[in-house]
Amino acid sequence: MNTRAVIIRITIVITVLVFSARLFSIQIIDDQYKQAAQNNIIHKVIKYPYRGLITDKYGKLLVHNEPVYDLMVIPKEVNHQDSTRICDLLEITNQEYLDSYNKAKRYSIILPSIFYDKLSNEKFASIQDKIVDVSGYTIQPRTTRSYDHKSLANVLGYVGEVTASQLRADTSNYYRSGDYIGITGVEKYYEQDLRGKRGISYQTVDVRGTVIGEFGDGEFDTLPESGNNIQLTIDLELQQYAEKLMEGKTGSVVAIEPKTGEILAFVSAPSYDPNQFSGRDFSENFSKVQLDSLKPLFNRPIQAMYPPGSMFKTIQSLVALKENRVGTKEEIYCEGDLIGDLAPPGEYDITKAITYSSNNFFYKVFRRVIQQGYDENSFIDARIGYERWRSHVLDFGLGDRLGIDLPNENTGSIPDLNVYDRIYGINRWRFSNIYSLSIGQGELLVTPLQMANLGSILANRGYYYTPHVVRAIGNGTSIPQNRNEVGIDPAYFEVVVDGMEKVISIGSGIRAYIPDLPICGKTSTVENPHGEDHSGFMGFAPKDNPEIAIAVYVENAGWGGRAAGSTASLLIEKHIKGHITRPWTEAYVLKGDFADERPTNESD
């Protein structure tokens, strides 16, 4: 055999022998490395950052952090002879003790896990001294969310322990079991801003787990960074007044500042006290709230969908004007025989038709829009007209999410051609099949937020800023908002707005009338196949340089002019004047009994 090959093989063997001998020396003979290792077990200690605070528009604190204490247990170090002592201190039964202990043991026998969470400050103070010398138990300070007011639960949302499925979905590997995460509302939508950044401190511990000191003098540590504070657009005072007015009712209030898109008030009624979801009794309270038949967790302003009803006549007018199917002053004679109507027969122009909510006028106008005569075949003609109509309606922010900065917004629905093709067959439908859309009924669905935004569009005469609840994050960096154009001549808006003003002064919204405050609005009585109709109102004020646009829905409260109109007018007055001049209207709304007989001067 080649001698060089032999030399090479010998080299391999020698190399391995040298390595093995060296390993023998450092692993078996030399003790210094074992000692170094014992002094060199490094524990990562997570330092939790403070979650950002949330304030209202004027800086009033809405959410802050409260210190709580978690009692941690290391199962391996527990001596069960201490169990009665622990049970007495925490006032828990032996069974609860065992349940908590076994749960911790299942997670890990050597790592600490929560034995009893969220001890209050007082409770902590009372047991602190007694618990320190019980082996296996330690106290870990932490913060929990605390809500300064009972208001605004559906905007703020709440935080909760991160779930197993969220942990799996977390590709950034940020969250760990036991971490808190925003579950709904602003807490969820702005989670990334609010949560801050966790810090890590490296501590040297000996084999028994006793902390010897900061590792490397803290050179590798990272400090926790507090989350950013968030300033909402909500005016707490107006919000609280709105919540008071909605007490005992089911429905929504959304008030928007038209020139910015800032949401001033956002009520989903009934709601819940956000503090219920931050304490020890979270699960108990949560299931109670969740099982409530009136669904307090259902965020009505952005999730409930209703047909728009008569409010939609404002859009019908503008689309018809845009399509040149009606003139601004054109009068149309209405017999009142085409569709059920409360408005008397006579000559109507747009302003008058809106004032008296003439169904027949809008029936005729909508027919002109749908059947424009583009095609000899009236079915094909209806398709073309409908498509044009629909594209204008979508420009009002309907049929899709507006993009509010809250999770789970619903789209509403403006049906496309396919919907009718499915119902009637392709080229088997025309105006006569879809005429109920003319008065905002039929297959249309909108959210209260979309209607408040309609108020904004009318107030601005043709554009809106995307409605939002957060004004600024951190040090006043305000969030730029899109200006969305509807694409309709502002001059067309004036005839509609004139009509809306008269709705309040002489029409169905008379209850909302305030002599020195020109409110423009439109009432809706939303047909409800399941019971009493819903009462709806959409409007803005003052007529010139509007400061507030508003939509109110009160479920099963009948006529739009009453519950919703009265509530809206009180909120408008509160916002603009700062006080209420009509205590009787306030008393009427607070009493909440709207289902009495119909006065003859109220029509819809």
Next chain:
Amino acid sequence: MRDQLTNRIDWLLIFIYLILVMAGWVNIYAADFDLESTKSIFSLSQSSGRQLLWIVSSIVLIIIIFAIDYRFFESFAYLVYGISILLLVAVLLLGREVAGSTSWFEIGSFKLQPSEFAKIATAIGLSKFFSSASRKVSDNKDLLISSLIFIVPICLIVLQGDTGTALVYTAFVLVLFREGMSPTILMVALGGIAVFILTLLVNQVVLVIGIIVVALIAAGIMARNIRNGLIIGAVAIATIGIVISVDFVLNEVLKPHQQKRVMSLINPNADPLGVGWNVTQSKIAIGSGGFSGKGFLNGTQTKFDFVPEQTTDFIFCTIGEEHGWIGSTIVLILFAVLLIRITVIAERQKSDFVRVYGYSVFAILFFHFAINVAMTIGLFPVVGIPLPFFSYGGSSLWTFTILLFILLKLDSHRMELLQRW
């Protein structure tokens, strides 16, 4: 004669390959293991999960290699070599800079390191050169040309800033040694390195005096004629030259991070939290393993992210800590068996091409193995090269797999190669 492929394959080598790869996979999981968020060994957020993808794709590569005609490798050797040199040039011009080295191509999210695959091409190119019977290492011209075959990639890779990988190519000297290169050249090279290291360890003046003393003693014993005396004198003067130039090399030629790595070898405690950190932590981890180790996943030293190359270059620490002296020695023995087996396979070839290729594979694997282990146990400066089959990473696993299995493929055809010539 029914000559089945399964009868012609060297199963011992495949067996060791599989053991090493699987052991590597399990240890990568252990090195990445975090008590606070225990994830599955298959989880793609873990290195181990991704390594499994590399292992599976390596098996696909093996199947492809066995599907290729065995004559391909020799026939297209220079073409493959030429393409790899072009790629090395291209990466210099077009590559992406990562951590100071321009050695990666980035195509979408897929990253490719030509210097890894050039190892295979260089091995094939060098083998092709010696496949002609007229080529002899003892011929100075052939020696020069054959050396250029691996010196060209070395230069290109040094230009990329990846000195560690470039160093691997010096392993081809071992191939030349087997092919008959004068041992004097090897001796001179090794002697130079020894003097270099001595220079770092010992005071320069003391060393110069020592060299003169050694030279005088040598002259007294061996200088029976003037020629020997002259040689000894020349060697002594050259050595002193090296000693003096080391200072220059250290301060002027090596980059600051390389200087620190060399210095930390000599005295790791000088800067325990800086460059010596990896070596110190590595030794503590291995040393605390004791005789039989702390057990799988029970390591305490290799679980934190202080050693940045925990799953790659320093994977041997995890073996040392969790499986102790016994486990580490078993791994060392497995490597020894693998390497010796490769030389056995190389020696049994009748074809010069395959023999030289076999020794090329041996040289690359041996160099990686020896330098990597020596580095983790503090016998060599920190050079960022992976432990074959163990370290996490697709490029390196693919390269080692392809290298080894081309040899197995060629070996399985050794009888046909014999018939051809």
